[in-house]
Amino acid sequence: MTHHTLKLKKPLAIIDLETTGVNITRDRIVEICIAKANLDGTVETRTKKVNPTIPIPLETSLIHGIYDEDVANEPTFKQLARSLAQFLEGCDLAGFNSNRFDIPMLVEEFLRVDSNLFDIKNRKLIDVQRIFHLMEPRTLSAAYKFYCQKTLENAHSAEADTLATLEVLCAQVERYEGVTIKDDKGVEYEPVKNDIDELHKLTSSTLVDFAQRMTLDKNGEVVFNFGKNAGKRVVDVLEKEPQYYDWIMNSDFPLDTKRKLTEIKLKMKK
Known part of the structure; x- marks a missing residue:
């Protein structure tokens, strides 16, 4: 895109990391x-590889x-920070899922270099994903319209909802069977x-407990999905810190989570 149609008061920087x-x-x-x-409708693009130092x-x-060798000779964020801050000077910021990922990540990198270099106080933040999810809601009524081209009458009456769900599932299977993705x-x-x-x-293979406090990693091992032990194998944590089990059992976790954790603990004993 070399031109845009947005009405701007400041330049808008769309960021992807x-x-x-x-x-x-x-x-x-x-x-x-x-x-x-830019305010005149033009768009300038700047792309930089960065040596992450890890x-x-x-x-x-x-x-x-992007592999280690691709960035080995690139500048670090610290070396790029000043010119990046200048390029973003006076800009509002946008991206896709940017409020949860790209902007916090960028802010964190700038703070490591210098706490005064980059401020988001007076900038407007636009997250394009939020507009997408708001305007194309992921509800049963929306799915029914999308897949079955019908309006769901009596939405939230249980019978209408179950029948519509069955119809959507049939339509999804018909539509996507034989369709390949990467x-x-x-x-x-x-x-x-x-x-x-x-x-x-496809829809439930990594499910361990319904609250998803645990999940399966890519090797099919059960790992914690939250807190200080996120990503660690549950069996390793229970072995090293047995008190972590007691803490979960005495805290406000769903009974389903506690039961699944107990099953894992009992299996270890065997």
């Missing part, structure tokens, strides 16, 4: 792209295609099949 991972405090930026929409995990490189590693696969085992795998 590639990073070593999704943890705002631990991970680092490996590439930053900014498309600056290794990029292979599974992350497979998603964005996974993280660029391998093509066909996610939707007219087969209940496959549909379970």
